[in-house]
Amino acid sequence: MxxxxxxxxxxxxxxxxxxxxxxxxxxxxxxxxxxxxxxxxxxxxxxLAPILPSKVIAIGKNYADHAREMGGEPPAEPVIFAKPSTAVIGPGEAIAYPERLSERVDHEGELAVVIGRMCREVPAARAADVILGYTCANDVTARDLQKKDGQWTRAKGFDTFCPLGPWIETEADPADLAISTTVNGEVRQESRTSLLLHDVPSLVEYVSQVMTLLPGDVILTGTPAGVGPLQVGDEVTVTIENVGSLSNRVVARD
Missing domain, CATH: 2.30.30.370 (FAH)
Known part of the structure; x- marks a missing residue:
């Protein structure tokens, strides 16, 4: 569905x-x-964005090839950070490039998990019971600010930096889905969710040990290698097998 x-x-x-x-x-x-x-x-x-979450919890460096392209080794445990709900936009909405503050804004195509009911301390074996479904996400990142700040809140928290959509697919199996990102039709990222270092059930378990998850909350599962810069005028599309495609154009921020 x-x-x-x-x-x-x-x-x-x-x-x-x-x-x-x-x-x-x-x-x-x-x-x-x-x-x-x-x-x-x-x-x-x-x-529109298929859900307006109370919070977006994202996972960093959850593909080994991406961890290495960022100059590090894969982490032993999930690296979690948050994006504000005000960063969420839907399919067809514009990503606003903050040119006065950043000179390098990257795409990061990801599988997103949408939580279906309030939960905490969920065992991995019961994760499916609390998941409504899956959607496409783009964890847009001001890469230069991420490096400058030494932490990720500003770099990943700009308005429009969390496109979600086009819908929530309730019947997808997240274990092994093809995921790709294109910019102006050129393939930039191509991988499979079977290569996630920490799979969806373990991520639900890990995050829910830290915080209560509410209906509509979103977990971004991480991006594969191939992240790269966006320019004003670009159209970026994240496509996930059996889920859908999410396209957004980049515009200059007013």
Whole structure:
């Protein structure tokens, strides 16, 4: 099932994508879905970020090849950091390049996990019970500021630096999915989630030992090698097998 958040002239709703249409559901997508009876052609709606999380928890250096391209060795334990909810944008929305503050903004295509219910201290064996589904993410990063600051909050926390979408796929198996990132059609990143150092169940266990996760919270699972710079005017697309594609254009920040 593909759960999307969308807008029409009538307002914002959640819905289930079925081929070329979207069937609206009442209220939120957590728990049993209640359909309103409204159905819209997918071409006539605007897809939004599929969820507005209370927090985005991201995992650094979770592919060995990316850890090495960043000049380090793969970490023994997950490296976690947070991105603010204000960084979240949806498919088709613009990534705003903060040219006055940064000279190097990179793409980082990732698989994102969407939490389906409040939980804490979840054993890895029960992680599937608390996951609503999966979506595509781009952990946009001001690389020069990351190096300058020595920590990652500013570099990864700008408004628009967390594109999510196009929807939440509830039936994907995250164990071995192809993931790629293209910029203007050129492949920059290409890997599989089977190469994650810490897989999805272990990440849910690790993060939920630290903090309570709420419905709609997002865990970014890490990016493979091939991260690289974006320029104003670029279109960057993250594609994940059995999930979907997320495209965003880069514009100059006002």
């Amino acid at each position: 593909r759960i999307a958040r969308f807008s029409t002239d009538e307002g914002m709703s959640f819905g289930v994508v079925e081929e070329n249409t979207i069937a609206a559901v009442a209220a939120h997508p957590f728990g049993e879905l209640t359909f309103t009876g409204q159905r819209f052609p997918l071409a006539d709606v605007r897809l």
